[in-house]
Amino acid sequence: MKTLCFTLGSLITLLFMAMPAPAASGELYGKVYTVDDEVYEGFIRWDHNEGSWQDILDGTKLLERRHRGRYRDRDRDRRDRRIQIFGITVYSEDDHGFIWGGSSAQSGIRMGHIKSLIPDGSDDVILVLKSGEEIYLEKGSTDIGDDVREILVDDIKEGTFELYWDDIDRIDFESGRRTESTFGKRLYGTVTTRRGHEFTGFICWDMDEIYDKDILDGRERRRKREIAFEKIEKIERRSSNSSEVTLKDGKQLRLDDSNDVDSGNRGIVISDFSLGRIIVDWDEFDFVVFDDPPTLGDYDDFDGGKELYGTVYAEDGDEYTGRIQWDDDEEYTWELLDGEYQDIDFDVEFGLIDSIEKISYHSSRVTLKDGRTFKLRGSNDVDSDNKGIIIFTEDDEIVIDWEDFDRIKFSD
Secondary structure, eight states, X not given: OHHHHHHHHHHHHHHHHHSOOOOSSOBOEXXXXXXXXXXXXXXXXXXXXXXXXXXXXXXXXXXXXXXXXXXXXXXXXXXTOEEEETTEEEEEEETTEEEESSOEEEEEEEGGGEEEEEEOSSSEEEEEETTSOEEEEEOSSTTSSTTOOOEEEEETTTEEEEEOGGGEEEEEEOOOSSSOOTTOOBOEEEEEETTSOEEEEEEEETTTXXXXXXXXXXXXXXXXXXXXXXXXXXXXXXXXXXXXXXXXTSOEEEEESSTTTSTTOOOEEEEETTTEEEEEOTTTEEEEEEOOOOSOOOGGGOOOOOBOEEEEEETTSOEEEEEEEBTTTBOBTTSEEEEEETTEEEEEEGGGEEEEEEOSSSEEEEEEXXXXXXXXXXXXXXXXXXXXXXXXXXXXXXXEOGGGEEEEEEOO
């Protein structure tokens, strides 16, 4: 009998060992359903530079289409009935009537909040969030529509292949069932700016390279060099035209003549789990040191968002508590507050903000839940161009203009 128990126990142990472990790297993973009724499953690389749940899908939000559940009720024959002039939508029509220009806002959402992504024509997408909320985004970047640069799927059966926007019927995201993708490890490290600020998180280099198997290009004297990021320990800006690259074996290279290592660089993006997204341009960049990525920011760490709630304090001493609509636009914890900090671009997830305090007509102090504080400016989210803070109390709807606003404290 003891022998039998041991055998069964060993068998159970072996079965658990053989079961695939969830992905520990925080990389995008899901099932892709195509218009040809094919299904692929695996890690996903989106538009070159999104590969983690922390990365942001950018788009333009049509304000009138919030809460409408268009995916359940949509009529595919009406999806493209709009008029654009020089790429700007000035008229569109859906099942609910007509929408004229001026009713949209720049938007973005971290990929981990999305349950399903459904293309809706050549320029639009419907996102079903984990919360059950449906949001409708138009193309506001290369993340959405026919201009998506690349959609790669590392299928568990067929290997890596490319899909186009019009190939996709739906993508259902989920936690990964493997620990590694053929794309490589997600780039991770600490970026130091020329003013000494440090930002740590997943790295996107030159708005393009995100994996350690991706290649950094440049010339060493007259010799062209192509170096996999997995061999690089540090990249340091030497001038507007060159960088010093330190390899993990200690060798140092002075590279130039490439937008990977000179002022043609389109920006270094840091996806910070406790903040959102930081973009450092070449003029502000000093150096980056790469490190192994942590087991942080997996799909289950994102909740799909909920309504903003907090207490608004006016300059006259009055205070109001209730549901919040910020800048007459953002109303969910997954939405982003935009601003600049010493020429560095910030996209801060509202759910990670503890408080916002007006400093002047031109700037605000934003305090994160982890205690970090930044003085942000350069956006209507944080200056006098703010369209108003709306508080939905139990009894009333209060609108506080920027000139009357003092601070807000968000609640969970």
